[in-house]
Amino acid sequence: MRVIAALTTLAFLAACGVDGAPLRPSANVGIGIGSNGVSLGGKASVGKGPVTVSVGL
Structure with missing residues (x-):
């Protein structure tokens, strides 16, 4: 269930329509x-x- 929620959130953020390159x-x-x-x-x-x-290692 957590995986489905994480993928749904990621898809929503990817499709939010951010302007610019x-x-x-x-x-x-x-x-x-x-x-x-x-x-x-x-x-x-x-x-x-x-x-x-x-992010550094």
Whole structure:
């Protein structure tokens, strides 16, 4: 039941009629080698004007 509610909410938000072109996301991936071994990192972000939303690993 939760899955159906989540999909319905997602479909409603996708069809709400937002004006303008879709925003293009950007992504950065990094690999580091140090004394502690190999480390991986990443970041995905999307922004418009002064507002940016990002998620990092």
